[in-house]
Amino acid sequence: MTMDHEQAFVTLATNDSYAKGAMVLGKSLRNHKTSKKLVVLIGPHVSDQSSSVLHKIYDEVKLVDVMDSGDTAHLAMMKRPDLGVTFTKLHCWTLTHYSKCVFMDADTLVLSNIDELFDREELSAAPDPGWPDCFNSGVFVFRPSNETYGKLLQYCTVHGSFDGGDQGVLNGFFCDWSTTDITKHLPFIYNMSSIAIYTYLPAFKQYGANAKVVHFLGQRKPWSYTYDPKQRRVRGEIQDATPHPSFLVDWWILYSSEVVPLLLRAYGDLPFHSGCEEGVAQHALSSMTSEERKQKWEQGQADYMGMDSFDNIQKKLDVFLK
Incomplete structure (x- = not known):
C-alpha cells in the first residue's frame, strides 16, 4: 500500500x-x-x-x-x-x-x-x-x-x-x-x-446529487463574476450556458469566506479587487476606528470599492437629507 x-x-x-x-x-x-x-x-x-x-x-x-x-x-x-x-x-x-x-x-x-x-x-x-x-x-x-x-x-x-x-x-x-x-x-x-448540466437536464436531476467534482468549463470562470455576500447572489450576465447557479454560489461562498481574508492580509495596504460587493471587504474595514478611517481619507486611501463607495455615501446622504 x-x-x-x-x-x-x-x-x-x-x-x-x-x-x-x-x-x-x-x-x-x-x-x-x-x-x-x-x-x-x-x-x-x-x-x-x-x-x-x-x-x-x-x-x-x-x-x-x-x-x-x-x-x-x-x-x-x-x-x-x-x-x-x-x-x-x-x-x-x-x-x-x-x-x-x-x-x-x-x-x-x-x-x-x-x-x-x-x-x-x-x-x-x-x-x-x-x-x-x-x-x-x-x-x-x-x-x-x-x-x-x-x-x-x-x-x-x-x-x-x-x-x-x-x-x-x-x-x-x-x-x-x-x-x-x-x-x-x-x-x-x-x-x-457545469455546461453539461443544461445539455442533459434529466441526467443531472438523476445523478447530479452524487457529483463529487464540478468543472466550470467555458469562457466565463467563477472569478469573472461579482458576488453579493449578504444576499449570497452571483452577479454577471448569467446566460443559459453559465454554470448551474448553486455550484457557482458554492464557489463564491468558499472564496469569500476562506480565501478573501487571506488575500486581504497578503495585499495589506495595496489595492486589491476581491470581486465581492461591499460585504467581505467591508467586514475587514469595519474594524477600523473612525479616526483611522479619517486618516485613510486624508492620505487619499478611501475604500472606493467598499465602505466608501459612491453608493454607500449616497445612502448615508439620503438618510441625512430625509
Missing part, C-alpha cells in the same frame, strides 16, 4: 485569476479532509501576494517557467510557441517525488472527499461532454515519470495539439483511452461539467 505522503493532488495557476481558482480548489480539498499532499504549479505571472496565499493552502508551490528552462521543454517551446501553457501543464510529470498524482484544473471545485481516485491507474479521466471518445483533461490520474515527460514533449513537438491545448496533446498521446480499459474511464461525477 503506498503511503499518502507519496501521493498528491496537483493543479496549475498561470496568472492571478487562475490562482484564485487554485486557492478555492485547495480549500475545497482540505475541507473534505483529503489525506494527500497538495501541489500547485505556478507561472511567472503569479504575483507575490497570490503566491504567499497559495503557500498557506498548498504543501508545495512550484514555479514552472518554460521560457526560462534550459531543458527539453525550452527546445520544444522554440518549435511550438503556440503550446506554452500546455508545456507548463505537462511539468506535472516531473513531480517524481510522488508515486501517483491526480491533476485538477484550477476551475474545478471538490464537493466531497475524492481520495479514492488514487486507486486508479494512469491515465484515468472522465469523458469530455463535447466528444465522449476523448477524455476531458480537467481531472486525470497519472504517474510522474521523467521518461513519460520526455515522450510527451517529443510528441508535442512532432504532432502539436489537435485542439491547440493540453487536452489535444494528452488524447493524442494516451490514444487508447477510449477503447482499451474501462477502469480508466472515470465516472462523470468526478469531472461534471
